[in-house]
Amino acid sequence: AQSVTQLGSHVSVSEGALVLLRCNYSSSVPPYLFWYVQYPNQGLQLLLKYTTGATLVKGINGFEAEFKKSETSFHLTKPSAHMSDAAEYFCAVKRAGGGNKLTFGTGTQLKVEL
Amino acid sequence: EAQVTQNPRYLITVTGKKLTVTCSQNMNHEYMSWYRQDPGLGLRQIYYSMNVEVTDKGDVPEGYKVSRKEKRNFPLILESPSPNQTSLYFCASSLRRGGTTDTQYFGPGTRLTVL
Numbered sequence: 643a644q645s646v647t648q649l650g651s652h653v654s655v656s657e658g659a660l661v662l663l664r665c666n667y668s669s670s671v672p673p674y675l676f677w678y679v680q681y682p683n684q685g686l687q688l689l690l691k692y693t694t695g696a697t698l699v700k701g702i703n704g705f706e707a708e709f710k711k712s713e714t715s716f717h718l719t720k721p722s723a724h725m726s727d728a729a730e731y732f733c734a735v736k737r738a739g740g741g742n743k744l745t746f747g748t749g750t751q752l753k754v755e756l
Numbered sequence: 757e758a759q760v761t762q763n764p765r766y767l768i769t770v771t772g773k774k775l776t777v778t779c780s781q782n783m784n785h786e787y788m789s790w791y792r793q794d795p796g797l798g799l800r801q802i803y804y805s806m807n808v809e810v811t812d813k814g815d816v817p818e819g820y821k822v823s824r825k826e827k828r829n830f831p832l833i834l835e836s837p838s839p840n841q842t843s844l845y846f847c848a849s850s851l852r853r854g855g856t857t858d859t860q861y862f863g864p865g866t867r868l869t870v871l
Contacts, residue, residue, distance in 0.1 A: 651796070674856055685760070685846060685862035686799075693857040732798060741854045742787045742806075743814075746798040 644669040644735045648747035656755050661705075661720040663750045665733030668714060674736040675716040676744065677707055681729045689731075692716065703727070728754045758783045760863035762847050768869045769837055777832045777866050779847030786853045788830040789814070789860070790822065792843040799846065805830055806853035837870040844868075 649664040667673055674693045678686040690701025697709040707718045716733060733747040760781045769775055781788065789804040791814075801814030805824040819841055821833040830849075834841060845866045850858040 676859075678862075683865075685864045686848075687862070688859050691857075691859065736856050738856060741856060742789070742804065742850055742858070742860070743801065744789075744799075744860060746791075746800075748796055748798040 644673060644737050644745050646733050646735050646745055646747035648731075648733050648750050650750055651748065652751045652753065654753040654755060655723045657725055658722050661718070661723045661727065661752065663718040663731050663733075663752065665707075665716045665718065665747060666714050667716060667733075667735045669735060669737055672738045674738060675707075675709060676734040676736070677701065677705070677716075677718050678732045678734060678746075679703075679729050680732065680749075686732065689718070723752075723754045725754050725756075728752055758861070760847055760849055760861050762845075762863040762866050764866060765864060766867050768871065770871050771838055772836050775834050775837060775868075777834075777845060777847075777868070779830045779832065779863060780828050781830075781847075781849040781861070782828065783849065783851070783861070784827065785849035785851050785861075786827070787851070787855065787858075787860075788824065788847065788849045790820070790830070790832050791846045791848065792816065793846060793865075794843050802832070802845075810853075834868075837868075839870045842868060842870045 676691045677689040692709045790802040791799040803822040805811045847863040848860045
């Protein structure tokens with residue numbers, strides 16, 4: 643069975659600083675990996691996903707993530723944080739050939755300070 | 757506008773009083789799913805549906821029922837709610853059953869409190 647670990651339930655950065663949210667996965671077969679963002683009082687919105695091909699994936703709002711098989715990681719980054727990035731971020735995994743089932747991490751709350 | 761809608765958005769009820777949370781999507785998606793979100797636990801799947809009249813249990817199905825009589829609707833039913841079902845609930849849908857690379861689209865959530 644696949645699983646996802648997000649290190650750090652709360653991350654705080656200054657506006658303009660680098661954002662790094664960590665995600666590690668375990669999967670016995672090649673995974674498909676997703677990052678979702680949840681703004682306050684809203685549903686989840688897809689930021690980006692890795693399925694096949696290029697391991698560096700660019701998403702919306704300036705975010706990107708790199709699939710590193712050797713490290714079983716899919717960390718989310720953004721070069722310069724903006725106040726509007728404050729939200730909860732979820733990493734999720736699907737197993738190749740495993741259909742639609744998404745397995746989520748426990749989430750990371752990002753706080754952006756002036 | 758392509759979307760997943762849920763109603764109600766907020767609900768406070770008492771133990772044992774049957775309730776239904778509706779979910780509807782207008783994207784002609786085959787796959788639909790219900791999740792609950794609890795602090796520190798992320799999202800956990802309750803039930804899912806691959807198509808009309810095809811439903812199956814997710815990871816935390818106890819105390820819940822679902823039905824899929826029409827492709828667009830996937831209601832979540834709590835026949836006898838208990839306080840441990842107090843949570844934030846999300847409905848989601850994606851285009852194809854078995855569509856591993858498909859994006860799941862989420863509704864806005866329903867915050868349920870059971871007293």
